[in-house]
Amino acid sequence: QDSEYNKICEDYKHMLKTLPKGNGWRVQHLYNYNGFWLDSDTLKTNMILNTYFKTQPTDIFLASFMKTGTTWLKALMFSIINRHRYTFSDHYLHHHGPQSTFPLIDSEIYPVNDFTHINAPRLFATHYARDILPLCMTSCKFVYICRDPKDVLTSKWIFMSKLRSKDLTPLLLGEAFELFCQGVSEYGPYWEHVLSYWRASLESPDKILFMKYEDMKKQPKVELKKLAAFLGNPFTLEEVEKGVVEEIVRLCSFENLSKLEVNKKGVERFGKLVEVEKRDFFRKGEIGDWRNYLSKEMKDRIDGIFDEKLKGSGLVL
Ligand code: A3P
Numbered sequence: 403q404d405s406e407y408n409k410i411c412e413d414y415k416h417m418l419k420t421l422p423k424g425n426g427w428r429v430q431h432l433y434n435y436n437g438f439w440l441d442s443d444t445l446k447t448n449m450i451l452n453t454y455f456k457t458q459p460t461d462i463f464l465a466s467f468m469k470t471g472t473t474w475l476k477a478l479m480f481s482i483i484n485r486h487r488y489t490f491s492d493h494y495l496h497h498h499g500p501q502s503t504f505p506l507i508d509s510e511i512y513p514v515n516d517f518t519h520i521n522a523p524r525l526f527a528t529h530y531a532r533d534i535l536p537l538c539m540t541s542c543k544f545v546y547i548c549r550d551p552k553d554v555l556t557s558k559w560i561f562m563s564k565l566r567s568k569d570l571t572p573l574l575l576g577e578a579f580e581l582f583c584q585g586v587s588e589y590g591p592y593w594e595h596v597l598s599y600w601r602a603s604l605e606s607p608d609k610i611l612f613m614k615y616e617d618m619k620k621q622p623k624v625e626l627k628k629l630a631a632f633l634g635n636p637f638t639l640e641e642v643e644k645g646v647v648e649e650i651v652r653l654c655s656f657e658n659l660s661k662l663e664v665n666k667k668g669v670e671r672f673g674k675l676v677e678v679e680k681r682d683f684f685r686k687g688e689i690g691d692w693r694n695y696l697s698k699e700m701k702d703r704i705d706g707i708f709d710e711k712l713k714g715s716g717l718v719l
Contacts (some may be wrong), residue, residue, distance in 0.1 A: 408511065410453060414446045421445075424586040427562035427573055428676075432586060438531050439590050443673055445507070449567030450512040452536045459525040461542045462633060464504075467595045468529055468588060469557035469614040470549040475685045476500045479525055479545065490649045498664060499680050500654075502668045509672035523634075529589045532598035542609075545629065546599040549615035550719060551592055551704055552692035555582045557685065560587075564609040564682055579700055583707055586632045592709040598623075600717045614691050614719075622651045 422434040432439040440448065464479060466472045477495055480503035487673070488494050494503070504525035505517070517524060528535070559578040566573055578587075585591025603610035612634040618625045626647055630636050637647055652658055659665055665684060669677045708719055 406453060407450075410446075410449050414449055417445065417449075418442060424584075425577075427558070427578060427581070427582055427587055428524060428565045429567055430570060432588065436534050437594060438534055439588060441588060443675065444529075444588070447508055447510070447512065447673075448530060448534060451507060454506065454513045454516070455536050455538065456516070457538045457542050458522060458524060459542075461539075462523050462525050463539065463542055463544045464525065464527045464528060464547070465532070465544050465599060466527070467549075467554060467590070467592055469554050469561060471547045472527060472529075472617065473500045473659075474615075474618070474654060474656070474687075475545060475658060476503050477526060478626065478629060478650065479633065480504065481650045481654055482626075482633055482635055483523065483525065485635075485646065485650070493652060493653060495659070497664055499668075499670060499683070500659065501664050501680070501683065506672060511673065517578050531589065531595045532602050533594075540602075541710075543631065543632070544599070544602075544610045545613065546603065546610060547613045547615060547618075548596045548599075548719065549706055550689070550692070551582075552696055552701060553615075554592060555579065555704065556692040556695045558582075559585065560681060560685065565676065565678065565692045567688055575695060579696070583703060593708055596717070596719065597712070599714060600715060606628070615704065619689055622655075623647050626651055656684065660684035660687070711716065 417435070418433065424432045424434065424439055426432045426441055429441050432441055433445050435445050435448065462474065462479070464475050466475065477500035480500070481493075482497065484494070504520075504527060505515075506527045506529070508529055517526075532540070555578065559573070559575055562578075563573055581587055582590070582592070585594065589595060599610060600612060603612040611629065613625060613629070627637060641647070659680075664680075666681050668680050670680055670683075671677055696704075712719065
């Protein structure tokens, strides 16, 4: 095992020297790994996962590009799967942030953590695009959430600016916009990310549930029922009549989660180095806040890029 691990570390060091480099939003450099931009830590974790991560047939993954609704979906998936363990008056989510419900595998330390202690069905989150996932994962069930690219850019720029290394000059919105349009942003290009899961969902609709943030906002109950059925835990008629669907929607709503003490104070750690203020996972939670940040020209350029890239795919963002 040690020699295998050492080999990965050697390959990783070699990669850092040879892969194309781009500007990072949080750290200085991103590396283009098989078409996707990763920072050095998530690149290394990806290589380690490829060797060490062992799936179980019942594993379920939540995949998302950053800032598309990961926190929300974590809360919802956890609440659906564990709805018989907690009451809505005293729920796990009243005392713990949604981030702690299940691990983001991209930032876990391997090979120390093998997750065998987690009861089935194990839930995991990842931001990696479908094309760079370890092969064994691709036979598992996936929930994917996407969002209007303009809101993603806005949300990500604000979020990453807070996490950005103090040794670097602040990332101006205009710079973030340019990088986003070139596809250079952690886990990006965003359009390739979305397409990687979209195509897979068309091929295996029973394995991949493709969701949109905007649909979740507009018709949360409908989407929640779809999600529960996909997870293999459909709501019974009795549950529907008792108002369980509404309870979960309310529990996991932005309005409710963002006002809980547990989500207002303290930090969440990802890997060794990244610390995020919990409150930064809850900003506005709205559709279309990009209007307060992006000009008409910026809007047109992003819409143009996404129209072009998604053309013929059947997907509209
Ligand atoms: P904004 O910055 O536009 O407000 P992620 O969880 O993938 O990091 O995405 C974060 C975005 O989702 C932020 O968007 C955040 O406010 C929003 N969000 C967090 N919790 C939410 C919830 N329960 N319902 C709706 N949006 C939520």
